[in-house]
Amino acid sequence: MENNNNNQNGLSVEKSLEIISEAINNSQRDFQRRGGTAMLIWGTTVILVSGIVLLGLTLSDNNHLWNLAWFLIPFIGWPLNQLVFKRIESKGKGENFVSRSVGIVWGIFGILAIAVGIMAFFIPIPTNGVIILLLGMAGAVTGVLCSSWTVFILSIICGIAGLPCDYFLNIPTPLIMAVAALMTLVIPGLIFNRRTRKQQ
Numbered sequence: 542m543e544n545n546n547n548n549q550n551g552l553s554v555e556k557s558l559e560i561i562s563e564a565i566n567n568s569q570r571d572f573q574r575r576g577g578t579a580m581l582i583w584g585t586t587v588i589l590v591s592g593i594v595l596l597g598l599t600l601s602d603n604n605h606l607w608n609l610a611w612f613l614i615p616f617i618g619w620p621l622n623q624l625v626f627k628r629i630e631s632k633g634k635g636e637n638f639v640s641r642s643v644g645i646v647w648g649i650f651g652i653l654a655i656a657v658g659i660m661a662f663f664i665p666i667p668t669n670g671v672i673i674l675l676l677g678m679a680g681a682v683t684g685v686l687c688s689s690w691t692v693f694i695l696s697i698i699c700g701i702a703g704l705p706c707d708y709f710l711n712i713p714t715p716l717i718m719a720v721a722a723l724m725t726l727v728i729p730g731l732i733f734n735r736r737t738r739k740q741q
Contacts, residue, residue, distance in 0.1 A: 576643060576687075577733030579622050584726025586618040588719045595715035611658060615651065643683050650679040669714045673703025673721045680725035692729040699724040 590613050597607035654672045661668040677700015684693030699721050706717050 575626065576640060576683075577730045577737060578625055580726045580730030580733065582621050582625060583614075583618045584722045584730060586614055586621070587722035587726065590614050590617070591715040591719035591722070595713055598713070598715070612655075615655070639686050642686055646679050646682045646686075650675050667704060667708055669718055670704035670707035673707065673717065674700050676700065676721055676725050677703065680729060683729065687733065689729070689732060691732060695724045695728060 590610060593613070594607050594610045597610060598604065601607060653675055657666070657668055657671050657675075660666065677696045677698075680696030680699065681693050684690065684696055703717065703721055706712060707714060
């Protein structure tokens with residue numbers, strides 16, 4: 542009788558783990574279906590604004606007022622993200638654990654990035670290096686939550702390399718930021734969208 546109970550309990554535990562695992566996998570797939578496009582939107586926006594800043598700095602002989610254009614990123618990316626997200630949301634499931642967690646991570650990144658940008662007007666800090674470090678952290682957490690080691694590794698490399706590249710190498714800051722966005726947003730977005738297409 543005791544062996545039967547143990548067997549039943551064992552099957553119950555296995556079944557519970559199977560259900561939990563399936564729920565996590567479904568959450569990851571659902572996030573990738575929506576999140577991949579969102580990451581492409583934000584990554585493209587960062588690259589676009591980087592190009593604007595680089596062009597402005599070049600044509601104005603490094604007039605640093607052009608750095609104010611970085612604040613265009615949320616004003617361009619947020620409305621586009623909301624517009625596309627509503628269309629995708631209407632066709633799929635609601636928010637889940639993975640999408641909510643990733644959303645919180647990137648929301649915190651956005652708040653800190655804007656705070657660093659504002660503080661740079663008053664405190665001499667390596668603004669872009671710090672923002673790229675935060676960008677790498679957010680991308681790495683996203684990679685872990687979505688079980689994508691490619692995204693994780695790309696983001697870690699980006700986060701570690703951003704500060705020394707900005708500080709030691711004579712590379713235009715907007716170009717560094719564009720490459721960082723490519724590594725942590727655009728490429729991961731393409732990876733997630735490709736996974737989604739394969740699963741359909």
